[in-house]
Amino acid sequence: TMAAIVGKLVSRRKVADALLIAMTILISFFYANRATAYREIWRDDYTLWSAGTACAPESYVAHNNLGRAYYDMGKNEAAAAEFEKAVALMPGFPTIRRNLAQFYASLGRFDEAHRHYEALVLQNAFDANALLPYIAVKVKMGRKREALILIDRMLPLPELPEELRWELLRMRENITATEKEK
Numbered sequence: 001t002m003a004a005i006v007g008k009l010v011s012r013r014k015v016a017d018a019l020l021i022a023m024t025i026l027i028s029f030f031y032a033n034r035a036t037a038y039r040e041i042w043r044d045d046y047t048l049w050s051a052g053t054a055c056a057p058e059s060y061v062a063h064n065n066l067g068r069a070y071y072d073m074g075k076n077e078a079a080a081a082e083f084e085k086a087v088a089l090m091p092g093f094p095t096i097r098r099n100l101a102q103f104y105a106s107l108g109r110f111d112e113a114h115r116h117y118e119a120l121v122l123q124n125a126f127d128a129n130a131l132l133p134y135i136a137v138k139v140k141m142g143r144k145r146e147a148l149i150l151i152d153r154m155l156p157l158p159e160l161p162e163e164l165r166w167e168l169l170r171m172r173e174n175i176t177a178t179e180k181e182k
Contacts, residue, residue, distance in 0.1 A: 044069070045065065045068070045069035045072065046066070046069040046070070046073060048065075048069075049062055049065040049066035049068075049069050050066060050069075052065070052066070053066050053082075058089060059089075060085075060086045060087075060089035060090035060093065060096060061086075063082045063083070063085040063086035063089065064082070064083065064086035064095075064096045064099060066082045067079045067080070067081075067082030067083035067085075067086060067099070067100075067103070068099070070082060071103060076103075076107060079103060080100075080103065080104075083096070083099060083100040083103055084100065086099075086100070087100055087116075091119075092123070094120055094123060094124070094127065094129075094130070097116050097119060097120055098116075098120060098129060098130060100116050101113045101116035101117045101120065101130075101133065101137075102133070104116065105133065105136075105137055105140075110137050110140050110141045111141070113133075113137050114134070114137045114138065114141060117130055117133055117134035117137055118134060120134070121134050125154070126159065126160060126161060126164065128161070128163070128164045128167065131154070131164070131168075132164075132167055132168075132171070134150075135147045135150060135151065135168075135171055136171075138150070139175060144175050144178075144179065147171075147175060148172065148175055148176070151168045151171060151172045151175075152172075154168055155168055155169070155172075
């Protein structure tokens, strides 16, 4: 009767609550296990981006970041290969090419740095993050005359940002001062 029906409903509710609790516990264990697995992948940049390039071999971001991880580990040839892959995958993305140029310059590989800075300057002549290191690399390569010619061609341009104009004037002064010392 009525008491029997209410009794069954209450007992069914207890079973449903128990099932809900059991499912919540199982789901929690599953995600805790997954978090442990991901913690291993996220252990360091090298491990993370190695997994990233394995999962997405066409990802220029993953190759760029793996190159940075190799560079930080002192594995310069592996870093160069990853940076080059990133540039090959996305040649028009300035940040990646700039990373590669900076990498080569830091190793004293100025011919390669020059090539990549030149590509950046051709993309955007008013990018101070490309133009200034491009000129500096020319100077390090002993091509001061070329650096001065480039500066002299840039200075009169009306669209040249004022901060960049001042940096170019400073560079010009430093280059000519070192020439006079000789």
